[in-house]
Amino acid sequence: MARRVRGLAASAADQPLAEWEFERRDLRPDDVAVRITHCGVCHTDLHAWHGEPAYGNVFPLVPGHEFVGEVAEIGDAVRDFAVGDAVAVGNIVDSCGVCDMCVGGHEQFCVEFPTLTYGGVDRRDGRPTHGAYSTEYVVTEGFVYRLPEGLDPAGVAPLMCAGVTVWEPLEQWAIGPGMTVGVVGLGGLGHLAVKFAAALGAEVDLFTTSPSKADAARRLGVRQVVVSTDEEQMAEARSRYDFIIDTVAVAHDVSGYTMALKFGGTLCLVGALDPTSINPLAMLGRNLTVAGGGGRPATRRMLEFCGRHGITADVEVVPASAVGDAFDRLARNDVEFRFSLDMAGLR
Ligand SMILES: [Zn+2]
Ligand SMILES: [Zn+2]
Incomplete structure (x- = not known):
């Protein structure tokens, strides 16, 4: 039957x-x-x-x-x-x-x-x-x-895809106290990346095209909001971050984020992205790594972490x-x- x-x-x-x-x-x-x-x-x-x-x-x-x-x-x-x-x-x-x-x-x-x-x-x-x-x-x-x-439970459901997608790289790159993390975009993935990185002890900034998201971002644990279309703000953000996780799901230029990384920093792309928007020279010149990608052990650790931190x-x-x-x-x-x-x- x-x-x-x-x-x-x-x-x-x-x-x-x-x-x-x-x-x-x-x-x-x-x-x-x-x-x-x-x-x-x-x-x-x-x-x-x-x-x-x-x-x-x-x-x-x-x-x-x-x-x-x-x-x-x-x-x-x-x-x-x-x-x-x-x-x-x-x-x-x-x-x-x-x-x-x-x-x-x-x-x-x-x-x-x-x-x-x-x-x-x-x-x-x-x-x-x-x-x-x-x-x-x-x-x-x-x-x-x-x-x-x-x-x-309603809020746990999205952890199982959106959550683990951003959790795994944060864990793999050992995000924690003393690190500065940039999160690009504040949607389903981005808001969880902010919560996780902040709870892991990192200083978290948000890159967004929408200044209107600033209040929500701060409530979630963001220190500073960088408006990515503002050249002055992007110039100030140069060489500031150990790790940037880009969660934007539509094709966009990531060169500004490669410049915002410290030497040897990591740009992690987890939104579905048009690959032509990455300039490989910008990556090589700064010794950067592109990452994307949750297995079962990481999923269990994420859920345990969320339980402990009420996320x-x-x-x-x-x-x-x-x-x-x-x-x-x-x-x-x-x-x-x-x-x-x-x-x-x-x-
Ligand atoms: Zn999904
Ligand atoms: Zn297999």
């Missing part, structure tokens, strides 16, 4: 998301069924809905790859989770498990490519994966994470039925940080 679930699906690119009943697989021995309460709305969901091939381009498409919920059922071999546990899942639900990357805990770089939460193909039964804009998800227990106690994403919670409006607003950048879909209405 396959499991019947309700979801929000697009039947083709640019067709509206509509309620759709579909089947999840029966639980395998190491599977956990998660009754979904909240799912974050990621920019990737929008790209996938537009049918961009990088996101699978398989319809019907059920987006959603950063979610939280409650364990509804467990397979016979599951020992680490019990029915009723509060859990979270991100954008990878399986990987080969044996390559160097997987063994090293960097499943996102699995040489066989990890199984994506949606728009992927299950590596055991060959069926397409459907995302978490739905009532329930079935996932192997190795890719299920415990929800930290005391955090608002969640700032979310606007909207009912699942309002997903169309949320997509429209995301497309025109009309959301302060992140939407979190409340799935209760789908049941």
